[in-house]
Amino acid sequence: MKRDILSITDLSREEIYELLGSAADLKEKRKAGEPTEYLKNKSLGMIFEKSSTRTRVSFEVGMTDFGGHALYLNPRDIQIGRGETIEDTARTLSGYLHGLMARVMSHETVKKLAEYSTIPIINALSDREHPCQILGDFMTIMEYKNRLEGLKFAWVGDGNNVCNSALLGSAVMGMEFVVACPKGYEPKTEFLEKAKALGGKFTITDDPKAAAKDADVIYTDVWVSMGDEEEQEKRLKDFVTFQVNTALLSLAKPDVIVMHCLPARRGLEITDEVMDGPNSVVFEEAENRLHAQKALMLKLMR
Ligand code: CP
Ligand code: NVA
Numbered sequence: 001m002k003r004d005i006l007s008i009t010d011l012s013r014e015e016i017y018e019l020l021g022s023a024a025d026l027k028e029k030r031k032a033g034e035p036t037e038y039l040k041n042k043s044l045g046m047i048f049e050k051s052s053t054r055t056r057v058s059f060e061v062g063m064t065d066f067g068g069h070a071l072y073l074n075p076r077d078i079q080i081g082r083g084e085t086i087e088d089t090a091r092t093l094s095g096y097l098h099g100l101m102a103r104v105m106s107h108e109t110v111k112k113l114a115e116y117s118t119i120p121i122i123n124a125l126s127d128r129e130h131p132c133q134i135l136g137d138f139m140t141i142m143e144y145k146n147r148l149e150g151l152k153f154a155w156v157g158d159g160n161n162v163c164n165s166a167l168l169g170s171a172v173m174g175m176e177f178v179v180a181c182p183k184g185y186e187p188k189t190e191f192l193e194k195a196k197a198l199g200g201k202f203t204i205t206d207d208p209k210a211a212a213k214d215a216d217v218i219y220t221d222v223w224v225s226m227g228d229e230e231e232q233e234k235r236l237k238d239f240v241t242f243q244v245n246t247a248l249l250s251l252a253k254p255d256v257i258v259m260h261c262l263p264a265r266r267g268l269e270i271t272d273e274v275m276d277g278p279n280s281v282v283f284e285e286a287e288n289r290l291h292a293q294k295a296l297m298l299k300l301m302r
Protein backbone atom coordinates (compact mmCIF):
# COMPACT_ATOMS: atom_id res chain seq x y z
CA MET A 1 0.00 0.00 0.00
CA LYS A 2 1.38 3.38 -0.95
CA ARG A 3 1.54 6.11 1.71
CA ASP A 4 0.94 9.81 1.08
CA ILE A 5 2.15 12.61 3.34
CA LEU A 6 -0.19 15.53 2.88
CA SER A 7 -0.22 16.63 6.53
CA ILE A 8 2.24 16.19 9.37
CA THR A 9 -0.59 14.28 11.08
CA ASP A 10 -0.25 11.54 8.45
CA LEU A 11 2.69 10.42 10.59
CA SER A 12 2.47 9.13 14.15
CA ARG A 13 4.78 10.21 16.97
CA GLU A 14 6.67 6.91 16.68
CA GLU A 15 7.07 7.33 12.93
CA ILE A 16 8.33 10.90 13.32
CA TYR A 17 10.95 9.77 15.86
CA GLU A 18 11.91 6.94 13.51
CA LEU A 19 12.29 9.43 10.62
CA LEU A 20 14.37 11.78 12.76
CA GLY A 21 16.69 8.90 13.64
CA SER A 22 17.02 7.90 10.03
CA ALA A 23 17.61 11.55 9.02
CA ALA A 24 20.43 11.91 11.58
CA ASP A 25 21.99 8.72 10.24
CA LEU A 26 21.73 9.94 6.65
CA LYS A 27 23.27 13.26 7.67
CA GLU A 28 26.27 11.50 9.19
CA LYS A 29 26.70 9.29 6.16
CA ARG A 30 26.59 12.29 3.84
CA LYS A 31 29.18 14.19 5.89
CA ALA A 32 31.40 11.10 5.87
CA GLY A 33 31.01 10.77 2.10
CA GLU A 34 29.55 7.27 2.39
CA PRO A 35 27.58 6.07 -0.62
CA THR A 36 23.81 5.84 -0.04
CA GLU A 37 22.41 4.57 -3.32
CA TYR A 38 19.20 3.33 -1.75
CA LEU A 39 16.90 4.60 -4.52
CA LYS A 40 19.02 3.64 -7.50
CA ASN A 41 17.06 3.78 -10.76
CA LYS A 42 14.09 5.36 -9.01
CA SER A 43 12.56 8.66 -10.09
CA LEU A 44 10.82 11.42 -8.17
CA GLY A 45 8.59 13.94 -9.94
CA MET A 46 8.50 17.48 -8.55
CA ILE A 47 5.58 19.72 -9.47
CA PHE A 48 6.00 23.35 -8.44
CA GLU A 49 3.05 25.72 -8.85
CA LYS A 50 4.92 28.22 -6.65
CA SER A 51 8.55 29.35 -6.32
CA SER A 52 11.07 27.46 -4.21
CA THR A 53 14.75 27.42 -3.37
CA ARG A 54 15.11 25.02 -0.42
CA THR A 55 12.43 22.49 -1.27
CA ARG A 56 13.37 22.15 -4.88
CA VAL A 57 17.10 21.87 -4.36
CA SER A 58 16.90 19.61 -1.29
CA PHE A 59 14.56 17.09 -2.91
CA GLU A 60 16.59 17.03 -6.12
CA VAL A 61 19.93 16.67 -4.33
CA GLY A 62 18.36 14.06 -2.03
CA MET A 63 17.50 11.89 -5.03
CA THR A 64 21.01 12.36 -6.43
CA ASP A 65 22.46 11.22 -3.08
CA PHE A 66 20.31 8.09 -3.33
CA GLY A 67 21.50 7.27 -6.85
CA GLY A 68 18.09 8.14 -8.23
CA HIS A 69 16.72 10.92 -10.36
CA ALA A 70 14.44 13.91 -9.83
CA LEU A 71 12.41 15.65 -12.52
CA TYR A 72 11.33 19.26 -12.14
CA LEU A 73 7.86 19.64 -13.61
CA ASN A 74 6.70 23.17 -14.20
CA PRO A 75 2.90 23.19 -14.61
CA ARG A 76 3.31 25.72 -17.42
CA ASP A 77 5.42 23.24 -19.39
CA ILE A 78 3.46 20.05 -18.75
CA GLN A 79 -0.06 19.52 -20.10
CA ILE A 80 -1.72 20.58 -16.82
CA GLY A 81 -1.02 24.10 -18.06
CA ARG A 82 -3.15 23.38 -21.14
CA GLY A 83 -6.02 21.86 -19.22
CA GLU A 84 -5.17 18.18 -18.70
CA THR A 85 -6.83 17.23 -15.44
CA ILE A 86 -4.97 16.53 -12.20
CA GLU A 87 -6.67 13.11 -12.13
CA ASP A 88 -5.33 12.11 -15.57
CA THR A 89 -1.92 13.56 -14.78
CA ALA A 90 -1.76 11.54 -11.55
CA ARG A 91 -2.67 8.32 -13.35
CA THR A 92 -0.17 8.95 -16.13
CA LEU A 93 2.75 9.89 -13.86
CA SER A 94 2.09 6.79 -11.73
CA GLY A 95 3.24 4.73 -14.71
CA TYR A 96 6.68 6.36 -14.76
CA LEU A 97 7.60 7.63 -11.34
CA HIS A 98 8.20 6.07 -7.92
CA GLY A 99 7.11 9.15 -6.00
CA LEU A 100 5.78 12.62 -6.63
CA MET A 101 6.09 15.76 -4.57
CA ALA A 102 3.96 18.79 -5.29
CA ARG A 103 3.93 22.41 -4.16
CA VAL A 104 0.47 23.68 -4.93
CA MET A 105 -1.76 26.72 -4.73
CA SER A 106 -4.69 24.73 -3.43
CA HIS A 107 -4.48 21.80 -1.04
CA GLU A 108 -7.23 20.13 -3.12
CA THR A 109 -4.60 19.52 -5.82
CA VAL A 110 -2.34 17.37 -3.61
CA LYS A 111 -5.43 15.56 -2.34
CA LYS A 112 -6.47 14.76 -5.91
CA LEU A 113 -2.94 13.68 -6.84
CA ALA A 114 -2.97 11.32 -3.85
CA GLU A 115 -6.39 9.95 -4.66
CA TYR A 116 -5.71 9.23 -8.34
CA SER A 117 -2.11 8.02 -8.24
CA THR A 118 -0.66 4.68 -7.24
CA ILE A 119 2.65 6.23 -6.10
CA PRO A 120 3.39 8.11 -2.85
CA ILE A 121 2.50 11.82 -2.92
CA ILE A 122 4.33 14.32 -0.72
CA ASN A 123 2.90 17.76 0.03
CA ALA A 124 5.79 20.15 -0.57
CA LEU A 125 3.70 23.14 0.67
CA SER A 126 0.09 23.98 0.07
CA ASP A 127 -2.10 26.81 1.30
CA ARG A 128 -2.88 24.61 4.32
CA GLU A 129 0.30 22.87 5.41
CA HIS A 130 4.05 22.37 4.97
CA PRO A 131 4.81 18.98 6.56
CA CYS A 132 8.34 18.59 5.11
CA GLN A 133 9.31 21.88 6.72
CA ILE A 134 8.22 20.74 10.15
CA LEU A 135 10.08 17.44 9.84
CA GLY A 136 13.32 19.34 9.16
CA ASP A 137 12.47 21.70 12.02
CA PHE A 138 11.90 18.87 14.50
CA MET A 139 15.25 17.42 13.47
CA THR A 140 16.87 20.79 14.19
CA ILE A 141 15.14 21.13 17.56
CA MET A 142 16.32 17.62 18.50
CA GLU A 143 19.89 18.58 17.62
CA TYR A 144 19.81 21.57 19.95
CA LYS A 145 17.48 20.42 22.73
CA ASN A 146 17.72 16.65 22.56
CA ARG A 147 13.97 16.37 23.03
CA LEU A 148 10.68 17.69 21.74
CA GLU A 149 8.23 16.73 24.44
CA GLY A 150 7.59 19.42 27.03
CA LEU A 151 9.37 22.24 25.19
CA LYS A 152 7.67 25.60 24.78
CA PHE A 153 7.35 26.42 21.08
CA ALA A 154 6.36 30.05 20.45
CA TRP A 155 5.04 30.95 17.03
CA VAL A 156 5.18 34.71 16.44
CA GLY A 157 3.43 35.98 13.31
CA ASP A 158 0.93 34.76 10.78
CA GLY A 159 -1.22 31.69 11.51
CA ASN A 160 -0.33 30.37 8.06
CA ASN A 161 0.46 27.01 6.39
CA VAL A 162 3.76 26.53 8.24
CA CYS A 163 2.07 27.51 11.52
CA ASN A 164 -0.67 24.92 10.93
CA SER A 165 1.93 22.18 10.49
CA ALA A 166 3.88 23.40 13.54
CA LEU A 167 0.71 23.47 15.62
CA LEU A 168 -0.37 19.99 14.55
CA GLY A 169 3.17 18.61 14.75
CA SER A 170 3.57 19.98 18.26
CA ALA A 171 0.33 18.29 19.25
CA VAL A 172 1.57 14.97 17.84
CA MET A 173 4.94 15.30 19.60
CA GLY A 174 3.68 16.67 22.94
CA MET A 175 5.13 20.17 22.76
CA GLU A 176 3.52 23.23 24.34
CA PHE A 177 2.54 25.53 21.47
CA VAL A 178 1.76 29.24 21.72
CA VAL A 179 0.68 31.29 18.72
CA ALA A 180 1.03 35.06 18.94
CA CYS A 181 -0.65 36.77 16.01
CA PRO A 182 -2.74 39.86 15.36
CA LYS A 183 -6.48 39.31 15.75
CA GLY A 184 -7.90 37.77 12.59
CA TYR A 185 -4.68 35.94 11.65
CA GLU A 186 -5.09 32.93 13.96
CA PRO A 187 -4.91 29.41 12.55
CA LYS A 188 -8.36 28.36 11.31
CA THR A 189 -10.69 26.67 13.79
CA GLU A 190 -10.43 23.31 12.04
CA PHE A 191 -6.67 23.19 12.71
CA LEU A 192 -7.18 24.17 16.34
CA GLU A 193 -9.83 21.48 16.69
CA LYS A 194 -7.59 18.90 15.07
CA ALA A 195 -4.74 19.84 17.43
CA LYS A 196 -7.10 19.56 20.37
CA ALA A 197 -8.31 16.14 19.23
CA LEU A 198 -4.65 15.03 19.12
CA GLY A 199 -4.27 16.09 22.75
CA GLY A 200 -2.33 19.25 21.85
CA LYS A 201 -1.58 21.85 24.52
CA PHE A 202 -1.77 25.21 22.81
CA THR A 203 -2.77 28.81 23.44
CA ILE A 204 -3.52 31.71 21.13
CA THR A 205 -2.64 35.26 22.09
CA ASP A 206 -2.20 38.63 20.43
CA ASP A 207 0.70 39.41 22.76
CA PRO A 208 4.09 38.37 21.32
CA LYS A 209 5.73 38.99 24.70
CA ALA A 210 3.50 36.44 26.43
CA ALA A 211 4.41 33.91 23.74
CA ALA A 212 8.13 34.60 23.92
CA LYS A 213 8.30 34.41 27.71
CA ASP A 214 10.46 31.41 28.72
CA ALA A 215 10.20 29.94 25.22
CA ASP A 216 12.61 27.20 24.15
CA VAL A 217 11.88 27.86 20.47
CA ILE A 218 10.78 31.09 18.81
CA TYR A 219 9.60 30.60 15.25
CA THR A 220 8.51 33.16 12.70
CA ASP A 221 7.64 33.24 9.02
CA VAL A 222 6.86 35.90 6.44
CA TRP A 223 3.87 38.15 7.00
CA VAL A 224 2.87 37.82 3.34
CA SER A 225 2.89 34.25 2.10
CA MET A 226 2.87 33.24 -1.55
CA GLY A 227 -0.68 33.84 -2.71
CA ASP A 228 -1.37 36.60 -0.13
CA GLU A 229 0.32 39.35 -2.15
CA GLU A 230 -2.91 41.29 -2.66
CA GLU A 231 -3.16 41.83 1.11
CA GLN A 232 0.44 42.98 1.40
CA GLU A 233 -0.22 46.59 2.39
CA LYS A 234 -2.72 45.71 5.12
CA ARG A 235 -0.62 42.83 6.44
CA LEU A 236 2.55 44.90 6.77
CA LYS A 237 0.58 47.30 8.99
CA ASP A 238 -1.23 44.61 11.00
CA PHE A 239 1.95 42.68 11.83
CA VAL A 240 4.23 45.58 12.65
CA THR A 241 4.38 44.80 16.39
CA PHE A 242 5.04 41.09 15.77
CA GLN A 243 8.69 41.38 14.80
CA VAL A 244 11.17 38.92 16.26
CA ASN A 245 13.87 41.28 17.53
CA THR A 246 16.39 41.45 20.36
CA ALA A 247 13.86 42.88 22.84
CA LEU A 248 11.48 39.98 22.24
CA LEU A 249 14.29 37.45 22.39
CA SER A 250 15.39 38.73 25.81
CA LEU A 251 12.14 37.38 27.31
CA ALA A 252 12.79 33.80 26.22
CA LYS A 253 15.05 31.23 27.86
CA PRO A 254 18.73 32.20 27.43
CA ASP A 255 19.31 29.14 25.24
CA VAL A 256 16.22 29.75 23.06
CA ILE A 257 16.66 28.84 19.41
CA VAL A 258 15.24 31.11 16.75
CA MET A 259 13.77 29.45 13.71
CA HIS A 260 12.40 30.62 10.37
CA CYS A 261 11.43 28.37 7.47
CA LEU A 262 12.91 30.96 5.07
CA PRO A 263 12.86 32.83 2.79
CA ALA A 264 12.91 35.72 5.29
CA ARG A 265 12.06 39.34 4.78
CA ARG A 266 14.83 40.76 6.90
CA GLY A 267 13.80 43.88 8.78
CA LEU A 268 10.12 42.88 8.76
CA GLU A 269 9.28 39.67 10.67
CA ILE A 270 12.87 39.25 11.89
CA THR A 271 15.75 41.67 12.36
CA ASP A 272 19.24 41.11 10.93
CA GLU A 273 20.56 41.15 14.47
CA VAL A 274 18.43 38.15 15.49
CA MET A 275 18.72 36.26 12.23
CA ASP A 276 22.51 36.54 12.25
CA GLY A 277 22.77 36.28 16.04
CA PRO A 278 23.94 33.42 18.26
CA ASN A 279 20.46 31.98 18.91
CA SER A 280 19.52 31.69 15.25
CA VAL A 281 19.54 28.21 13.71
CA VAL A 282 17.84 29.14 10.45
CA PHE A 283 20.52 27.80 8.10
CA GLU A 284 20.94 24.54 10.03
CA GLU A 285 17.19 24.27 9.72
CA ALA A 286 17.39 24.81 5.97
CA GLU A 287 20.08 22.13 5.64
CA ASN A 288 18.07 19.67 7.69
CA ARG A 289 15.28 19.83 5.13
CA LEU A 290 17.58 17.71 2.97
CA HIS A 291 18.23 15.03 5.57
CA ALA A 292 14.66 14.85 6.86
CA GLN A 293 13.17 14.61 3.37
CA LYS A 294 15.67 11.92 2.42
CA ALA A 295 14.47 9.90 5.41
CA LEU A 296 10.89 10.47 4.29
CA MET A 297 11.61 9.43 0.69
CA LEU A 298 13.28 6.24 1.92
CA LYS A 299 10.28 5.42 4.07
CA LEU A 300 7.84 5.98 1.20
CA MET A 301 9.77 4.93 -1.89
CA ARG A 302 12.28 2.26 -0.97
N1 CP B 1 11.11 26.85 3.47
C1 CP B 1 10.87 26.55 2.18
O1 CP B 1 10.03 25.70 1.86
O2 CP B 1 11.64 27.24 1.30
P1 CP B 1 11.46 27.32 -0.27
O3 CP B 1 10.20 28.09 -0.53
O4 CP B 1 12.67 28.01 -0.77
O5 CP B 1 11.34 25.92 -0.81
N1 NVA C 1 4.34 30.73 4.52
C1 NVA C 1 5.27 30.82 3.42
C2 NVA C 1 6.26 29.71 3.50
C3 NVA C 1 7.27 29.66 2.40
C4 NVA C 1 8.22 28.49 2.52
C5 NVA C 1 4.50 30.78 2.12
O1 NVA C 1 3.55 29.99 1.99
O2 NVA C 1 4.83 31.56 1.22
